[in-house]
Amino acid sequence: MQWKIKEETRMKTKMKKWWHDKVAYQIYPKSFYDTNGDGIGDIQGIISKLDYLKELGIDLIWISPIYKSPFVDQGYDISDYYGIAPEFGTMEEFEELLAEAKKRDIYIVMDLVINHCSDQHEWFQKALADPEGEYADYFYFREGKNGGLPSNYRSYFGGSCWEPVPGTNKYYFHAFAKEQPDLNWENPKLRQEIYDMINWWMEKGVAGFRIDAIINIKKDVNFPDLEPDGPDGLAGYSRAVEQTHGVGELLEDLKNNTFAKYDAFTVGEVFNMHEEELPEFIGEDGHFSTIFDFSAHCLSDGEHGWYDAPGIDFNQWRKAIVNSQLEVQKVGYKANIIENHDEPRGVSRFLPEYARNAAGTKMLGTISLLLRGIPFLYQGQEIGMQNCVWNSSEEWDDISSKDQYQTARAAGVPKEEALRICAEMSRDNARTPMQWSGEKGAGFTQGTPWMKVNPNYSQINVKDQQMDEDSVLHYYQKLIALRKSKELKEVFTYGRFAPVYGEWDNIMAFYRILDEEAGQEVGNAGKRVLIAANFGKDSVELPLEYQGKKVLLSNLPENQAEDNLTLAGCGVMVLECALHE
Ligand code: TEU
C-alpha cells in the first residue's frame, strides 16, 4: 500500500525531557538470575548483572513487582507496598541495588500496581473483619441484584468479577483474580494512602514507575449489566471499561500529588483508552510521560479469548505500527516493545517461521529500537529468546494460561488444539528463566528453577553469544550504541517518522528525519536515516529515493547499498541518506 500522509505534523522538540533518549530494559525478577540456589531470581541477581546491562547500553530498568505478595498473580497481588518480598531479598538489598545502579548512571523504575491489592493486604483483611467499617470503603462492597450478583461481568482471569464477602449479603469487586480485590479510587482516604506510598518510594530514590492496569481505576459505580458474550452468561469486563469515562480526573490528581513533584518518569500500561484522549495521556503535560504501544499486540486479541485469536499477518502488523507512529508523533512519545511478561516472545509471534533465526531476530530488533519512541527491551530479547515448547497445560504456572485453556475447552475446542493455541499465547513463554549459559539450569540457578527452562538454552544463551562477534547479543549492543551515538542520537530521539516503500510486499521501511529547523531546536544539523527491512524469503532491490551516504548497520553480508538498496531475505539496513533529493 502507498502511505498517504496528508500533513506532516510533528511536535516541537524544544521541550526536552531527561528520559526522551533513554533505552529501557524490563526485568522479571523471579526469572532473571538466582544467586542463592533457591531456584528464584533475586535482587542480588539483578545487582550482579548491572555491568552486563550497562555494556548492553541500558539506561533505565523497570523491575516487575518485588513487593511482599502471595504470588497468586506473580507479584501483581501486593500484600505490603512498603516491604520487599523475602523471596527476592530485603529492603537493604534494594537500597544497595539503587546505589549500585546509580554508580552506573542507571535509573530504577518500580512497578506500581494500584488498581487492586492482594486479599492478604491488611486493608482487605480489616474490611473483611468489619464489612461496615471504614476499610470496607477502600474496596467495592455491593449487595446483589434480584437475588443474583451485583452485575454480570466476567473477570480478566475468568469467572465472575464478584466474590461473596463472608457473613454478609454483599460481594466485593475484582477485575482480575478473586485474590486481587479492586481498590475504591472514589475514596479520598484510599487515594491519599496510595499517594503517600508513591512519594515514599520516590524519596528513596526510584526514578519513576511503570503503572499497571491503570485505566481500570475508574469504575461506573452503578455497575450496569452488559450484553452477555459467552456461554457462561457473563460479559467480559473490558467491555465495561470501554464504556467508562472520566479516568482523566483521577489520573491528574494522582500525577499532581506524586510524580509531578519529582519530575518522575512514568509509563502507563493502558488498554481500552478512548483514542481521542491520547493528548491528555501523553501530551506535553499529559497524565504520564509515556504509555506502551500495544497496537501490534492487540492484533491477536480474540473475540472470546485466545482460542479465537487471529494470527498476525505482515501487512496488518506494518499498518498498525505505521499508523500508530504517525498518530503519536503529533502528540508525544510511546514506549515501543516487542514483548513483555504478559506477551509471547516477539520472534515467535511477529516473524514468519523461516525468519526465526539470528538474521530475522536482528531485523525485528532493529525496527523496534529505531522507531520513534522510548524502546523497552524485555529480558532475553537481546539474545533472541523464543517461545517455549509446552507438552501439557500442567506445565503452566500462569493463572491466565490456565483460565484460557479452560475457556477454550468449554467452547468445545479439542484438548490437543486448546493446548497448541494456549501454548502459543501463554504468558509463561516470556517467564521461563533467563538463559545465561548452556550449563544445567541455563546458568540461571544452581538449584531447581521455579519454572520450566526453555529446552533451547543450549543453542540460545548469553555466554555463547558473548563469544561470537556475529551474535544477536553483539548486534543489539551495536544497535543501541548506534541509537545513542553522538552523531545520531538527536535524529533517533527527535527525528520524525516517515514510512516508505509501503507498496512493496514484505518491506517494513521508514525514515527518521531531523529537518534543518528541528535540528536547530535540538542543536544538531538536519539528518535523514533510512531503516529498511525485508521480511520476505527472497532478496529485494529497492530504488533509493535519496542518495545513500553511509551504511550505519546491516545484519547480513549480502545486503548492499549502491544506487539501489539490495536486501537479502530477512535483511535489514540502516542507511544515512542525503537530507534532500
Ligand atoms: O496486565 C493488565 C492486563 O490487562 C492484562 O490482563 C493484559 O490484558 C493481558 O495480560 C494481555 O495479554 C497487568 C500486568 O501486566 C499483568 O501481569 C497482571 O496480571 C495484571 O495487570 C493484573 O495486575
Ligand code: CA
Ligand atoms: Ca534466589
